[in-house]
Amino acid sequence: MNTIHKTIQSSGGRLTKTRKAIIYVLSENCCLLTKATLIEKLKTKKIKPNRSTIYRELQFLTKKNIVIKNTLAGVDYYEIPQDHHHHLVCLGCGLISKIEIGNHLKKQEKQIAEQNNFNIVNHSLEFYGYCHKCQA
Amino acid sequence: MNTIHKTIQSSGGRLTKTRKAIIYVLSENCCLLTKATLIEKLKTKKIKPNRSTIYRELQFLTKKNIVIKNTLAGVDYYEIPQDHHHHLVCLGCGLISKIEIGNHLKKQEKQIAEQNNFNIVNHSLEFYGYCHKCQA
DNA sequence: TTTATTATTGCAACATTGTTGCATTTATTA
DNA sequence: TAATAAATGCAACAATGTTGCAATAATAAA
Numbered sequence: 272m273n274t275i276h277k278t279i280q281s282s283g284g285r286l287t288k289t290r291k292a293i294i295y296v297l298s299e300n301c302c303l304l305t306k307a308t309l310i311e312k313l314k315t316k317k318i319k320p321n322r323s324t325i326y327r328e329l330q331f332l333t334k335k336n337i338v339i340k341n342t343l344a345g346v347d348y349y350e351i352p353q354d355h356h357h358h359l360v361c362l363g364c365g366l367i368s369k370i371e372i373g374n375h376l377k378k379q380e381k382q383i384a385e386q387n388n389f390n391i392v393n394h395s396l397e398f399y400g401y402c403h404k405c406q407a
Numbered sequence: 408m409n410t411i412h413k414t415i416q417s418s419g420g421r422l423t424k425t426r427k428a429i430i431y432v433l434s435e436n437c438c439l440l441t442k443a444t445l446i447e448k449l450k451t452k453k454i455k456p457n458r459s460t461i462y463r464e465l466q467f468l469t470k471k472n473i474v475i476k477n478t479l480a481g482v483d484y485y486e487i488p489q490d491h492h493h494h495l496v497c498l499g500c501g502l503i504s505k506i507e508i509g510n511h512l513k514k515q516e517k518q519i520a521e522q523n524n525f526n527i528v529n530h531s532l533e534f535y536g537y538c539h540k541c542q543a
Numbered sequence: 544t545t546t547a548t549t550a551t552t553g554c555a556a557c558a559t560t561g562t563t564g565c566a567t568t569t570a571t572t573a
Numbered sequence: 574t575a576a577t578a579a580a581t582g583c584a585a586c587a588a589t590g591t592t593g594c595a596a597t598a599a600t601a602a603a
Binding site: 346367372383390391394399403 | 440441443479481495496498501506508509516524534538539
Binding site: 419420421423425426456457459460463464467 | 578579580581582583
């Protein structure tokens with residue numbers, strides 16, 4: 272059994288189908304997942320929980336720090352904490368994949384922070400375009 | 408009168424208070440504005456249109472290409488077309504400001520595109536942290 | 544395996560936001 | 574100033590967010 276499942280059980284939580292599916296979907300789709308997208312992904316797995324269940328499930332997982340809620344421009348995104356990385360976003364099929372790039376940005380961050388009197392704690396970098404399949 | 412206003416009038420559109428305010432707010436807050444945030448910003452200007460008005464106004468401006476709708480991870484953001492740039496996002500007060508950085512990214516783009524068999528058409532780069540005011 | 548416990552779920556009800564037709568208002572033109 | 578039609582607010586319904594409560598199901602105990 273994986274670490275997340277252990278964490279849940281050791282605190283009295285139960286491993287229901289819905290809960291496991293949500294964790295699976297969030298693990299599979301690395302990040303930038305809204306509640307609506309999550310529901311969509313669950314549907315493709317034939318799992319259609321009541322909307323109050325999803326609502327409370329995300330509360331539960333967030334409270335347990337198994338999932339973190341990321342709010343960008345007023346919109347909530349949910350994700351399982353991961354190492355820092357960047358994204359390729361396909362405008363054709365919506366696929367979001369991780370990429371690793373060098374640490375040029377770390378150097379720039381320092382410079383930008385000084386120039387703008389800004390305390391930078393994180394950054395995000397996304398490349399938009401079309402994946403191999405969608406180029407056809 | 409500015410260019411946008413001319414564009415509207417020359418196509419039979421009218422310059423109402425709400426329309427001008429929406430254009431003003433979108434110009435002032437460079438980007439990543441959701442409908443909800445726009446409504447909030449209008450309120451601080453004592454402008455409280457019916458929600459159907461905002462809904463139709465954004466349709467109108469988008470159809471006229473005065474405003475572009477940007478959908479990221481299923482969420483719609485509205486903005487007035489601008490030159491490419493990047494952002495500083497304050498996690499304290501939500502302020503989003505533009506920054507200019509070098510063109511290191513253009514070089515990396517080419518490399519990433521080849522490595523991943525991906526046709527990159529755009530990218531976004533945001534730095535998150537705390538602005539001068541919010542560091543207190 | 545069967546039973547008891549209680550976490551989790553679905554349902555119902557209400558709140559908030561999205562969407563559209565229609566009558567009224569108001570920006571613009573003559 | 575009056576006429577025209579663009580834009581607005583309102584009402585009604587749809588979709589989604591939120592919460593209490595009874596039914597269900599995951600786990601522990603027997």
